[in-house]
Amino acid sequence: MERWQPRGRGRGRGRGRYSSSSFGQSNDSGPSKASNHARKTTTNRNDAEDLPNLIGTCPFMCPIEERTQRERLRDLAIFERLNGNPSKSSSTLAVKKFCRTISSKDLHNVDLRPLPVLQHTLNHLLTIFESKEHEHPFEAVHDFVFDRTRSIRQDLSMQNIITGHQAVNIYEQIVKFHIISQYKLRRNSSNSNALSPMHHLNMEQLTKTLTSLYHLYDTNRTSSFTNEAEFYSFYVLLHLDSNHQPTGESLSLWFKTLPFSIIKSKEMMFTRKLLRCFRFGNYKSFLHYVETEASCLQYYVLEPYICEIRAFGLGCLNHGGYKLNPYPLLDICKVLIMEECDVESFCKDCGLDTFVSDEGVKFMPTKQTSFCYPKGSQRYYPLVSNRLKKFYDEAFGEML
Known part of the structure; x- marks a missing residue:
């Protein structure tokens, strides 16, 4: 059988395991160009060496100064307004916004939230994301949670919090948010022939969050994480139609960087089977494995490929x-x-x-x-x- 060449769709790409400098930049800059073997430190406005040693002390989801300013400017999201008032919020509603440009001279401990507050903030955001009671369009809910989870990642990065199960858990939850959002944005799209800019931005942040999560796994290698294998499998599923990473490194070399326990996990064995089926056009086995073995989140990542491989299968039958x-x-x-x-x-x-x-x-x-x-x-x-x-x-x- 002739080898099947997957058709490119311009999908967002994941990233491999990078140096600590790429972790510090991943939340706020564009896609990193570093590889696993090129551990170069770049200097820019977010370089860790330029930042003071900060430990967050803000006890609220949003610093008081920011909340007061945003109330005055009527810059409150619909989910932050007290009784619907666009110029009034509270400590239980307002959530710190993501800021693209931050000067290290302007940073203070009171502007950053410690780890327990960040976890509480994320739980609050996910409650809004999961709620069936509000009548707002999904795009509005996604836009709010999307921005505020970026702010959480920014606070973690600025405090250089890269150890511990709680930090890993926060990144895993944010990855889940982006995967579910990707699925919902496709389903809610009014035009099935074109994806919204929000969809592409969500994919971009998904790959960046995965990059940071993989770095945390490396940093905490002496600890074990229940969901680690599944989260590594997302990287492979995002690369089904590509023989190489954006850096030019082959996926086979990327597999060699993983711990043996991850390679032999059922999640990674499943994704490697899918990878072989997809590359060789074995559409029957591909669909069978998805139907019988894919987890919920794996299925959400895989769904865009199903139409393509079904079309290939229909072409073979024809x-x-x-x-x-x-x-x-x-x-x-x-x-x-x-x-x-x-x-x-x-x-x-x-x-x-x-x-x-x-x-x-x-x-x-x-x-x-x-x-x-x-x-x-x-x-x-x-x-x-x-x-x-x-x-x-x-x-x-x-x-x-």
């Missing part, structure tokens, strides 16, 4: 069949794990015609020359799976 023997749609349903009505629509998306026999059976003629990959690659038909169905439903309920 080109490999006999012209005088059309393919029953019911058989295609089983191969692509789709509903029959969805298969008919998916065939049209791929430029293929279908027909109904005199007995009322639906078929797809083979050897059609009009096959093409769907233009709206983000359009998705759910996998027919009772196991995965709860993931579709849970995405809009309590997830974290």
